Every structure is written in C-alpha cells, then in structure tokens.
Amino acid sequence: MNIKKVVGTLVFLVVVLAVIPWAIAKSGRWDFYYTLTSVALLSIASAGVWLTFYIGRINIGQGAYALAGGYVAAILVTKVGINFWLTIPLAGLFCAGLSVLIGLPILRLRGVYFAMVTLVLTEVMRLATLALPITNGAKGITSIPLPQELSIFGLTLIPDFGTMANPKLAFYLTAVILMILCYFVLWRIVNSRLGHLCRSLQQNEELSASIGVNTAYLRVIAYSISSFFGGIAGAMFVAISQSIYPSSFQVTDSVNFMLNCFLGGLGYVFGPMLGTLVLYFGWDLLFTTGRYQLLIYSTLLILLILMLPNGILSLGIFNRKNPRS
Amino acid sequence: MNPILVVDGVTKKYGGLTAVNNISFDVTPGEILSVIGPNGAGKSTLFKLISSFVPTTSGQVLFKGERISNLTPHVVARKGVVRTFQETTIFRSMTVRENIVVSHHLRSKASLLGFFLGTSVAREDEKTFGQSADDIIEFLGLQSIGDELASNLPQGHLRALGMAIGLATNPAVLLLDEPFAGMNHDETMHMVTLVKRLRDERNVTVLLVEHDMPAVMKISDRIVVINFGEKIAEGAPAEIQSNEKVIEAYLGSEDDAIGL
Numbered sequence: 001m002n003i004k005k006v007v008g009t010l011v012f013l014v015v016v017l018a019v020i021p022w023a024i025a026k027s028g029r030w031d032f033y034y035t036l037t038s039v040a041l042l043s044i045a046s047a048g049v050w051l052t053f054y055i056g057r058i059n060i061g062q063g064a065y066a067l068a069g070g071y072v073a074a075i076l077v078t079k080v081g082i083n084f085w086l087t088i089p090l091a092g093l094f095c096a097g098l099s100v101l102i103g104l105p106i107l108r109l110r111g112v113y114f115a116m117v118t119l120v121l122t123e124v125m126r127l128a129t130l131a132l133p134i135t136n137g138a139k140g141i142t143s144i145p146l147p148q149e150l151s152i153f154g155l156t157l158i159p160d161f162g163t164m165a166n167p168k169l170a171f172y173l174t175a176v177i178l179m180i181l182c183y184f185v186l187w188r189i190v191n192s193r194l195g196h197l198c199r200s201l202q203q204n205e206e207l208s209a210s211i212g213v214n215t216a217y218l219r220v221i222a223y224s225i226s227s228f229f230g231g232i233a234g235a236m237f238v239a240i241s242q243s244i245y246p247s248s249f250q251v252t253d254s255v256n257f258m259l260n261c262f263l264g265g266l267g268y269v270f271g272p273m274l275g276t277l278v279l280y281f282g283w284d285l286l287f288t289t290g291r292y293q294l295l296i297y298s299t300l301l302i303l304l305i306l307m308l309p310n311g312i313l314s315l316g317i318f319n320r321k322n323p324r325s
Numbered sequence: 326m327n328p329i330l331v332v333d334g335v336t337k338k339y340g341g342l343t344a345v346n347n348i349s350f351d352v353t354p355g356e357i358l359s360v361i362g363p364n365g366a367g368k369s370t371l372f373k374l375i376s377s378f379v380p381t382t383s384g385q386v387l388f389k390g391e392r393i394s395n396l397t398p399h400v401v402a403r404k405g406v407v408r409t410f411q412e413t414t415i416f417r418s419m420t421v422r423e424n425i426v427v428s429h430h431l432r433s434k435a436s437l438l439g440f441f442l443g444t445s446v447a448r449e450d451e452k453t454f455g456q457s458a459d460d461i462i463e464f465l466g467l468q469s470i471g472d473e474l475a476s477n478l479p480q481g482h483l484r485a486l487g488m489a490i491g492l493a494t495n496p497a498v499l500l501l502d503e504p505f506a507g508m509n510h511d512e513t514m515h516m517v518t519l520v521k522r523l524r525d526e527r528n529v530t531v532l533l534v535e536h537d538m539p540a541v542m543k544i545s546d547r548i549v550v551i552n553f554g555e556k557i558a559e560g561a562p563a564e565i566q567s568n569e570k571v572i573e574a575y576l577g578s579e580d581d582a583i584g585l
C-alpha cells in the first residue's frame with residue numbers, strides 16, 4: 001500500500017463516518033440518512049455481484065440471496081427470538097450454503113446461459129417466499145422489532161436501537177461500517193492469491209485447470225462469498241424497514257446490482273460502491289421528470305456504458321494506472 | 326529404467342469418428358519424445374487424453390504406475406503431468422510475470438484462507454513464486470517483456486510464455502502441443518536448445534507435438550508417428566525418416582513431405 005492509497009482511504013473514512021453525519025445534522029436533511037443507508041447496503045450486495053464478475057460470470061441473481069437473507073433474519077428474530085445482530089452472519093451463512101447447492105450445477109454454465117439461470121433464480125426465490133408457510137406468503141413478515149442491545153459478558157457492544165434518540169444515525173453508521181468491512185474483505189481477496197486465481201479463471205478456465213487450479217471448487221467459493229454479501233445486505237435491510245415481503249427484492253433489483261458493477265467499473269474493487277451511489281441518486285434526481293423518468297434513465301445508462309465501457313472509475317480524473325488498485 | 330508414462334491402448338471415439346485408435350507407447354524418464362502425424366491425425370486428442378482434459382473411450386494412461394486418465398485436469402497437473410495448448414493459451418490481461426507467478430499455484434504451501442489472511446507461510450510462498458518466476462523468465466530470455474501485457478505479445482513470445490506457464494507448475498512430464506508454431510527458423514532453433522536444457526537442467530520429461538520436421542529431428546530422442554488415429558511407427562529419428570509407412574502417410578496427405 002502506498003501513501004496515496006492510505007490517504008485516500010482515510011479521507012473516505014472521515015467523510016462517511018464524520019463529515020456526512022455532521023452535514024446532515026447541520027442541514028436538518030434527516031431523510032438523507034435513509035438514502036445513504038440504502039446505498040451502503042445495496043453496494044454490499046453489488047460487491048458480491050462484482051466478485052462473480054471477477055470469475056467471469058454475469059450474475060443477475062443477487063436479489064434472490066438478498067431476499068433469502070432478509071427472510072432468514074426476519075424469521076429468526078420474530079419466530080425464534082434470536083438477537084438481530086446474530087442473524088446477520090447467520091443470514092450470510094445460510095445464503096452461502098444455499099449458493100453452494102445452487103452453484104454446483106449452474107456454475108458450469110458460462111456467458112449468457114449462466115446469466116439467464118441466475119435471472120430466473122430471483123423469480124424462483126420470490127415465488128418460494130410466496131408459497132412457503134414459514135414466510136407468510138404475500139403478507140410478508142411485518143412489525144419486526146428494532147435491533148436489540150448486543151452485549152458480551154455484560155459489556156454493551158451495540159446499544160438497543162429501540163431506546164435511541166436517533167436510530168437513523170445508528171442505522172447509517174451500522175450500514176456504513178458493514179460496507180467498509182465487506183469492501184475490505186473484497187479488496188483483500190482481489191489482492192491475494194485467491195483473487196489472482198479468480199482472474200486466471202476469468203481469463204482462461206482451461207488454462208487455469210491445466211496449471212492445477214480446481215476450477216469448480218474455486219468458482220463455488222467465489223460464488224458463495226458473493227451470496228454471503230447478498231444475504232447480509234438483505235438481513236440488514238429487514239432491520240431498517242422492520243418488514244419483508246416477497247416483493248422486497250425483485251428481478252429489477254438483481255439487474256440493478258449488476259448495472260452498479262458495470263457502471264462503476266468491473267476492473268475496480270470500489271467500482272460497485274460508486275456505481276450504486278451514482279445509479280441510486282441518478283434515479284432519484286430524475287424523479288422530477290415524471291413519466292419520462294425510466295426513458296431518460298435508461299438512455300443515460302446506455303450512453304454511459306457505451307462511452308465508458310470500463311466504468312466510471314476508468315475516467316482520467318481517477319488517474320489509476322493499475323486497474324486493480 | 327521403468328517408464329514414467331505408459332500409454333496403454335487408448336482409444337477416443339467422437340460419435341462415429343475414432344480420433345485415437347488403440348495407441349500404446351512408453352515414455353522413459355528424461356526423454357524427449359515427439360508425436361508427429363498429418364493434420365487431424367489425433368495428436369492433440371492424444372494429449373488431451375493423457376492430461377485428462379477428455380475421458381478415454383477405452384484404454385488407460387499410467388504415470389509412475391498410477392492411472393491418470395479419466396480424472397480431471399487439475400488432479401493430473403497436481404500429480405506432475407502438465408500440458409500446454411496448441412492454440413496459444415495465456416492469461417491475456419495479465420503481464421508476462423503475473424502469468425508465470427499465478428501458475429505457481431500447485432507449489433503453494435499455504436491455503437487460500439492463508440493467502441487471504443496473509444500468513445507468514447503465504448508470504449513465504451509469494452516470495453518463492455516471485456523468485457522462481459524470475460528464474461523462469463531468465464531461463465526463457467523474457468526479461469525485456471516481463472511487464473508487458475500478455476495480449477500484446479507476438480506469436481513467438483506467446484509460445485515461450487505458454488511454456489513458461491507450464492514450467493511454473495514444476496512438472497515431471499510436460500506436454501507441448503506445437504511449441505514452435507509461428508516461430509521463424511532462428512526462434513525455433515533457440516527454443517529447441519531451451520527444451521533440451523529443460524530436460525538436462527530441470528529433469529523434465531518432454532512430450533511434444535510438432536509439424537516442423539527439422540526441429541523434430543533435431544530435438545527428439547524418439548518419435549511416435551500416428552495417422553488416422555493409429556500408431557504407424559515408433560523409433561529414433563533416423564529410423565523414422567527412412568520408414569516406408571511414414572513417408573507414405575506424409576506424401577498421401579496435404580502436408581508437404583516429411584522434410585527430408
């Protein structure tokens with residue numbers, strides 16, 4: 001790590017953890033917390049999709065894991081009575097396990113075939129949550145309590161959100177910290193041998209096998225990490241919205257997760273984060289255009305991807321010589 | 326000496342087409358053995374069978390007495406039998422050095438989790454891989470292009486990089502599919518010397534498929550000739566050059582004669 005990166009990281013941390021909360025308090029725009037919290041969580045799910053891109057698979061199924069993760073958290077909190085904070089890793093692990101079962105057969109597919117199957121996966125998950133008794137059908141699971149206190153040996157790690165004066169800020173900080181952790185993990189993966197092997201897989205699966213890489217195993221590992229991210233993002237959403245429905249994550253969300261990666265840049269670890277931010281705000285900004293919103297939005301998106309095929313981070317101002325830094 | 330590799334009656338059928346038909350031969354440790362034959366004879370298919378890229382229809386391949394056919398490529402590579410490809414295959418968007426470093430995977434002592442956590446074993450591994458990659462780069466004379474993106478390389482260098490990738494896995498047996506294709510005479514002769522040094526200095530047993538007859542004659546200890554999926558001759562270069570069946574096979578094909 002060079003000085004520039006360290007400084008950049010520090011600036012980023014100060015901005016998201018201190019400057020933004022300060023600016024919101026100053027301006028009184030509390031609604032921004034909800035928006036930014038959403039962006040942080042969506043960018044976690046997008047980070048997962050980015051990792052599947054990294055092994056050379058187009059994943060349009062992240063919505064399925066976000067939905068599954070959300071339901072796991074909701075069910076564990078309401079029906080089993082587990083502390084919400086513990087349901088986050090459990091939701092992640094559930095999705096990782098599920099993705100191993102699903103990934104084993106479908107990860108053999110490449111290109112558009114894999115993409116199509118994952119697209120269907122989102123819809124299958126939605127139908128499953130509609131049909132299964134435990135998910136409560138179309139009515140979903142509502143009135144989920146706010147996260148309780150988390151303490152170890154009497155030491156309070158996270159206070160009870162229900163008694164907080166400002167749970168919005170607390171949610172924002174939790175989401176941002178979770179996002180930072182996830183992107184740190186992603187960055188480590190990409191810069192370790194695991195990431196190098198993923199790249200070898202992306203560029204030439206046959207050669208990768210011939211240098212002794214267990215390609216099937218590696219694909220499943222990457223896909224399950226990806227789905228883990230989807231699951232924890234979904235779980236965290238449940239805590240904020242205090243409800244979950246089969247329609248909470250749909251095909252459009254899956255498509256957006258993928259677009260976030262494209263837009264930010266597939267060659268950059270922080271691409272999906274930036275992509276999520278731009279896409280989310282872009283959509284909101286166009287709200288004023290009323291019924292032309294979707295038309296303008298889609299046109300802009302197509303133009304952007306045509307003009308910047310390697311994503312926003314490939315722009316000169318970011319001045320990165322090494323595409324993986 | 327016990328053979329290091331035994332090809333024992335292998336056959337490969339694709340539907341009605343028999344690409345490889347009941348071929349048998351032995352490979353002695355430290356030998357350079359060439360497999361030649363006209364286009365479509367089944368040479369690449371034979372290599373794919375040996376490296377378990379495709380399953381055999383019947384017959385088997387033994388490496389040090391152990392069956393390696395009908396497994397998976399990464400398992401066979403782990404045992405020490407590694408192939409390069411006829412179509413130059415490299416990792417396109419990595420530099421030459423990155424290509425070679427990543428191909429050291431089989432030599433890892435650390436687990437993937439260890440690499441993720443950056444344990445001391447993992448850091449040690451990376452250091453060893455880096456040094457070994459530099460050795461290989463020097464061995465093949467690729468110093469000047471170490472930081473070049475692989476997709477920018479000309480044919481000759483691509484072939485050399487393909488070989489470097491194979492070498493990085495530290496193979497006992499290296500299968501080279503047309504390693505001299507696209508090279509001019511000087512480049513080819515240079516590579517011939519390198520392959521021989523590979524055998525002499527690194528103890529690698531080499532099997533190679535090649536159409537460049539002068540190079541084959543110069544490099545091989547022994548030659549196996551196949552035509553229409555069947556072995557038609559086996560022997561030292563001089564014997565092969567004067568073998569009636571071989572001359573006939575080559576004259577009967579579009580390939581211009583055996584270059585005698």
Ligand SMILES: Nc1ncnc2c1ncn2[C@@H]1O[C@H](COP(=O)(O)OP(=O)(O)OP(=O)(O)O)[C@@H](O)[C@H]1O
Pocket residue numbers: 339342343344362363364365366367368369370371411
């Ligand atoms: N996957 C496959 N499916 C069907 N037929 C195949 C397949 N692979 C190879 N063949 C056929 O098997 C025969 C042998 O092919 P192979 O590639 O082994 O020849 P080769 O000796 O390597 O030729 P060349 O010198 O042109 O590389 C050919 O007739 C080819 O068309």
Ligand SMILES: [Mg+2]
Pocket residue numbers: 368369370411
């Ligand atoms: Mg061939």
